[in-house]
Amino acid sequence: MLAIEFEQAQKRVQELIPLIEHYRFCYYVLDNPEISDQEFDNLYNELIELETKFPELKTPASPTQKVGAAPSTEFKQVHHRHPLLSLANAMGTDDLDKWEERLAKALDANDVSKLGYVCELKIDGLSIALTYKDGELVEGATRGNGDVGEDVTLNLKTIKSLPKKLNALTLPDGSKKIPAEIDIRGEVYMSVQNFSEVNKQLEEEGEALFANPRNCASGSLRQKDPRKTAKRKLSIWTYNAYVHDEEIEQPKSHHATMSMLKELGFPVEPSFKLVHGMSEVKEFCQLWDEKRHHLDYQTDGIVIKLDDIKLWDWLGATSHSPRWAIAFKYPPEETETVLESIEFDVGRTGAVTPCAMLKPVKLAGTTVKRASLHNYDQIQRLDVRPGDTVVVRKAGEIIPEVLRVVLEKRPAQSEPVVYPETCPICDTPLVRGADEAAFKCPNIYGCKAQITRRLEHFVGKEAMNIDGVGEVLVKQLVESGLVEDAADFFKLDLDSLLTLERMGKKSAEKILQQTESAKNRPMANLFAALGIPHVGVNMAYDLAQYFPSVEKLASASASEIEKIEGVGPNISRSVSEFFKNPQTINLIAKLKEYGVSLEDKEDAKAALKVSDALAGKSFVITGTLKGMDRLKAETEIKQRGGKASSSVSKNTSYLVVGENPGSKLAKAESLNVKVLSEEEFVELLAAN
Numbered sequence: 001m002l003a004i005e006f007e008q009a010q011k012r013v014q015e016l017i018p019l020i021e022h023y024r025f026c027y028y029v030l031d032n033p034e035i036s037d038q039e040f041d042n043l044y045n046e047l048i049e050l051e052t053k054f055p056e057l058k059t060p061a062s063p064t065q066k067v068g069a070a071p072s073t074e075f076k077q078v079h080h081r082h083p084l085l086s087l088a089n090a091m092g093t094d095d096l097d098k099w100e101e102r103l104a105k106a107l108d109a110n111d112v113s114k115l116g117y118v119c120e121l122k123i124d125g126l127s128i129a130l131t132y133k134d135g136e137l138v139e140g141a142t143r144g145n146g147d148v149g150e151d152v153t154l155n156l157k158t159i160k161s162l163p164k165k166l167n168a169l170t171l172p173d174g175s176k177k178i179p180a181e182i183d184i185r186g187e188v189y190m191s192v193q194n195f196s197e198v199n200k201q202l203e204e205e206g207e208a209l210f211a212n213p214r215n216c217a218s219g220s221l222r223q224k225d226p227r228k229t230a231k232r233k234l235s236i237w238t239y240n241a242y243v244h245d246e247e248i249e250q251p252k253s254h255h256a257t258m259s260m261l262k263e264l265g266f267p268v269e270p271s272f273k274l275v276h277g278m279s280e281v282k283e284f285c286q287l288w289d290e291k292r293h294h295l296d297y298q299t300d301g302i303v304i305k306l307d308d309i310k311l312w313d314w315l316g317a318t319s320h321s322p323r324w325a326i327a328f329k330y331p332p333e334e335t336e337t338v339l340e341s342i343e344f345d346v347g348r349t350g351a352v353t354p355c356a357m358l359k360p361v362k363l364a365g366t367t368v369k370r371a372s373l374h375n376y377d378q379i380q381r382l383d384v385r386p387g388d389t390v391v392v393r394k395a396g397e398i399i400p401e402v403l404r405v406v407l408e409k410r411p412a413q414s415e416p417v418v419y420p421e422t423c424p425i426c427d428t429p430l431v432r433g434a435d436e437a438a439f440k441c442p443n444i445y446g447c448k449a450q451i452t453r454r455l456e457h458f459v460g461k462e463a464m465n466i467d468g469v470g471e472v473l474v475k476q477l478v479e480s481g482l483v484e485d486a487a488d489f490f491k492l493d494l495d496s497l498l499t500l501e502r503m504g505k506k507s508a509e510k511i512l513q514q515t516e517s518a519k520n521r522p523m524a525n526l527f528a529a530l531g532i533p534h535v536g537v538n539m540a541y542d543l544a545q546y547f548p549s550v551e552k553l554a555s556a557s558a559s560e561i562e563k564i565e566g567v568g569p570n571i572s573r574s575v576s577e578f579f580k581n582p583q584t585i586n587l588i589a590k591l592k593e594y595g596v597s598l599e600d601k602e603d604a605k606a607a608l609k610v611s612d613a614l615a616g617k618s619f620v621i622t623g624t625l626k627g628m629d630r631l632k633a634e635t636e637i638k639q640r641g642g643k644a645s646s647s648v649s650k651n652t653s654y655l656v657v658g659e660n661p662g663s664k665l666a667k668a669e670s671l672n673v674k675v676l677s678e679e680e681f682v683e684l685l686a687a688n
């Protein structure tokens, strides 16, 4: 009797463990619980009961033995069943012709002019191996040395588009079946847009930046804590499969493999094409040389694979790469130029950023004159010196960067860069925090550069939005002494403005109108304008929802502020410290004195919610809107129950397109997301 009971208990424990692991993953990592806490507790308690009754069923791997711990990646070694090879490169069309000749010889074929090839974009990411058993992802690993990689299964499970459960395939006899086992190959990458957002956030937090989307994807996939990977929003395209199932045949052509991947539910990069003969391959390569710049992911070439899988076996591989495929590489978007000097910019937070001033050079369609050198460590690493010939790169929408120095061209008399020890603007000795990449000027309230940058930020579109006051006027106002801190904008009058060079009465009156109306901006704008460290536009909006006045926010404790979703200890500490600072207290008192509203008016609060008409709808805005700034547009959406998000996905309901839209438009079109012009968006708001 007990033996039967034991067997049943063992079976149930084996069911419960993966189930509990799965729900725990959804809860802790994806932040998206699939069952209620009560249901989870029931499963968990059932497991404890069984393990108490039959202690031999208790193993160290049981979730009961890792109480409260969030799932963590272990990076254990994984031996690849099918090695992950590299590809031979074709650096131009001549190399493609040579490959065709080699194919003709190896296949002993006189006529290869009609050979079938599949051309695919070569995605600049990390190759990955996945194993699914009975339709479930059981293992995901990095390439490693091609034979042995690292287990990153939990991190891969955070990729939204990666199927959790595979679809069944329709077999030739019409029946349906999920493969018993299947090994998948693909490329994990980070979209250019997500990459920019990750770097923007890192910059706000004073952390070191990633040099490019590939490094960012790699760093994100190799996090110990999958919750961090989940936040980075990685993507994947799959491009090969090895079926291990007695009833399912391996597809006979590569384009059939691609169709099978789609049928199983895998994301497949949609631009691939079956072509015939090398001239069609070349046409494809030429077409995508330009088109690739409109994608939201980076491609550095085209992968060309023979379509007939029989030929793959026939041709085989060298120890390094298969003979049935080749990577056509586009010439890198790099060029050489001379670094004339290095300037040191002082930003709003005091961070000193070295910037390379270059002899102007054409690169990927634009003229490049400046390139960021990021920080001191980067200068050391590159050993870059004024007068050096350097290689600069500009990829997609990414700011140009100095890749390396061409040492052979270094002038004989060159001297290493002397990194300033004092602020290039106010001469205060620079300091560097323990874990910070940047040297900073600590003279927060006395350094002209920091004051000016902060003031430029204060009047900016997403802050107090004082139209007509731009960089040039801010500089004039600071230099003339009319404005020393942000409150001084509201003290300006006609007489003082007219003392400025080239200032006419009409312009002065317009500026005063603008400062007057800026006195009544919502708290979301004011909180963004104050430049609280770690608080960007979105966070300012969230803070204002909970603390709709300066007084409420200033008197909130760190733990109260942390109750807001997305606010961690860094932000809450930063907010409380900011409002305790005597300079802030003084600034707030002055703003009050000059009539700037320090709370959201009752009617503003009442106006907060307009309707629920856009509930469940998610909007992304791209480009510049003529009639309203982005914060206002996002507020209007949120006031109607909608969600404003920064990146386009298949869950986006509408993309609102302003002037000079970025790559989001192409992405929305490829995902069939509805696109609204500014006029249509305004109509939609008016109707709801």
Ligand code: IVH
Binding pocket: 084, 085, 086, 087, 120, 121, 122, 123, 124, 125, 126, 127, 128, 187, 239, 303, 322, 325, 327
């Ligand atoms: S096929 C043996 N297809 O490029 C077949 N690779 O330089 C090799 N890659 O390690 C893979 N896009 O990480 C293939 N459409 C694509 C690819 C692709 C990117 C990467 C992959 C590979 C590297 C080879």
